[in-house]
Amino acid sequence: xxxxxxxxxxxxxxxxxxxxxxxxxxxxxxxxxxxxxxxxxxxxxxxxxxxxxxxxxxxxxxxxxxxxxxxxxxxxxxxxxxxxxxxxxxxxxxxxxxxxxxxxxxxxxxxxxxxxxxxxxxxxxxxxxxxxxxxxxxxxxxxxxxxxxxxxxxxxxxxxxxxxxxxxxxxxxxxxxxxxxxxxxxxxxxxxxxxxxxxxxxxxxxxxxxxxxxxxxxxxxxxxxxxxxxxxxxxxxxxxxxxxxxxxxxxxxxxxxxxxxxxxxxxxxxxxxxxxxxxxxxxxxxxxxxxxxxxxxxxxxxxxxxxxxxxxxx
Numbered sequence: 001x002x003x004x005x006x007x008x009x010x011x012x013x014x015x016x017x018x019x020x021x022x023x024x025x026x027x028x029x030x031x032x033x034x035x036x037x038x039x040x041x042x043x044x045x046x047x048x049x050x051x052x053x054x055x056x057x058x059x060x061x062x063x064x065x066x067x068x069x070x071x072x073x074x075x076x077x078x079x080x081x082x083x084x085x086x087x088x089x090x091x092x093x094x095x096x097x098x099x100x101x102x103x104x105x106x107x108x109x110x111x112x113x114x115x116x117x118x119x120x121x122x123x124x125x126x127x128x129x130x131x132x133x134x135x136x137x138x139x140x141x142x143x144x145x146x147x148x149x150x151x152x153x154x155x156x157x158x159x160x161x162x163x164x165x166x167x168x169x170x171x172x173x174x175x176x177x178x179x180x181x182x183x184x185x186x187x188x189x190x191x192x193x194x195x196x197x198x199x200x201x202x203x204x205x206x207x208x209x210x211x212x213x214x215x216x217x218x219x220x221x222x223x224x225x226x227x228x229x230x231x232x233x234x235x236x237x238x239x240x241x242x243x244x245x246x247x248x249x250x251x252x253x254x255x256x257x258x259x260x261x262x263x264x265x266x267x268x269x270x271x272x273x274x275x276x277x278x279x280x281x282x283x284x285x286x287x288x289x290x291x292x293x294x295x296x297x298x299x300x301x302x303x304x305x306x307x308x309x310x311x312x313x314x
Contacts, residue, residue, distance in 0.1 A: 009040040009048035013220070014310050016049045020057045023138050025218045027057065028189065034074035036060055045191065052078075059085050110137070110146045111153075118154060118171040119163060126171060130178045139186060139218040143211055143302055151175065151207055172207075179210050183217055183225065190222035192309070193245030198226035198235055200251055200263040208250030208280055215302050216248070219309060232263045236270035246276040248305070251283040261287045268296055278308060 017024045028047075030036035037056055039047040049057075056078055062085045063073045073081060110133035117126035133146050151172075158168040195216045197209040206228040213223035226238060239247055247267070251260035260283050268277055279291060280299045288298045299305050 009050050011049040013047045016054055019054050020061055022061050024220055034070055036074045114150050121167055123170050123174045126174045183214050186217040192220040194222045194242055195246040196224045196239055196244050197248040198230045199228040200260045201229055201231045202256040202258055203251045203253055204228045205252050212248040212305055215305055232267035235267055248278045251281040254283045265294055268294055
């Protein structure tokens with residue numbers, strides 16, 4: 001029997017991610033590629049970490065933030081790693097305000113660079129800016145602070161006639177290709193389950209569903225993007241055949257036919273009770289109470305999708 005409670009594997013990966021400041025994707029990558037820590041598995045296959053694992057991962061994060069490569073520090077003993085971090089940053093667990101400011105400025109500059117490319121009809125520059133941001137930023141910040149606000153700004157500029165329809169189409173086609181590439185790059189290992197995403201029939205704007213796939217993949221899901229404009233019955237068939245644990249739908253066109261809310265409620269009836277149904281989009285806001293009452297979770301942002309995974313133990 002293990003007597004030291006600090007050695008008992010009791011922390012799921014989401015708790016570890018919150019405590020260490022590392023994304024779940026990074027935690028899994030450091031485990032696979034560098035043997036940074038070796039979590040055990042629960043009976044259901046969930047990673048479980050000890051208190052010592054959490055401390056070591058926090059030290060590794062600070063060493064990397066201090067400018068060292070993970071490959072050069074992953075093999076160090078805990079004592080050597082702690083000493084190195086003390087030398088590099090001076091304090092083990094205190095966040096670095098300068099780093100946070102630098103990252104915020106980096107996100108802002110990436111967004112500005114993307115917008116400049118959009119207004120200049122420079123699809124090569126836009127793709128280059130997005131790729132550069134993907135290399136520099138964690139996946140969650142890339143989506144939340146660059147891609148999502150970029151799409152909002154493009155929509156507003158098109159609505160206010162600050163850019164022509166051709167510029168809007170050029171930009172969104174470039175962003176779509178980037179997100180599809182990002183999804184294949186993140187490629188979740190399926191340890192959290194399988195999620196499919198689409199838009200209901202009549203809803204042709206697929207970015208919300210596509211970004212939800214990227215978010216899920218970064219959190220360890222096998223994420224399958226079905227595309228836009230699918231009837232509820234077709235979505236249910238795919239969910240059954242791939243044994244999906246969750247379905248995510250996006251609907252942003254108010255008044256589109258057929259009615260998105262009715263389709264979502266129909267899909268809820270077609271899906272097994274154990275399959276989570278997440279939805280988002282401006283077309284659904286006025287029906288939030290009805291959706292929630294019928295077992296459909298309406299989310300206002302991709303941050304809420306990550307939080308919903310945690311809240312539902314996914």
